[in-house]
Amino acid sequence: MKAMYLLAGFILMCAAPLAFAATEPTSVAIEKFAFAPREITIAPGTTVVWSNHDETPHTLIATDGSFVSRAMDTDDRYEHTFAAPGDYNYFCTLHPFMTGVVHVRADPAVADTTRKGG
Numbered sequence: 001m002k003a004m005y006l007l008a009g010f011i012l013m014c015a016a017p018l019a020f021a022a023t024e025p026t027s028v029a030i031e032k033f034a035f036a037p038r039e040i041t042i043a044p045g046t047t048v049v050w051s052n053h054d055e056t057p058h059t060l061i062a063t064d065g066s067f068v069s070r071a072m073d074t075d076d077r078y079e080h081t082f083a084a085p086g087d088y089n090y091f092c093t094l095h096p097f098m099t100g101v102v103h104v105r106a107d108p109a110v111a112d113t114t115r116k117g118g
């Protein structure tokens, strides 16, 4: 039963970008005790999906408290939609050295050129 649920989710994941290209989620992998990529820039209204690929549970919490995940076991996912522009720093409460940041910019192309080297 769980396998069927996972399969349905996988099919939805594959179909979603085709149907909703404008709001395609951005993915961040959690692997080897790190967020990959650690830093992303997105447009307002974009959903970011984190997937835990480690054998260890991880969480993520925004330093400003704007989003908090439950503990994610292996292959668990957490998603959050960022409505307002800003810089959202977050970390794993179980491993505080695991940090990441989501830059929400009205014009991601501009943000990409300004964060080079950072």
Ligand SMILES: [Cu+2]
Binding pocket: 033, 057, 058, 059, 092, 093, 094, 095, 098
């Ligand atoms: Cu962790």
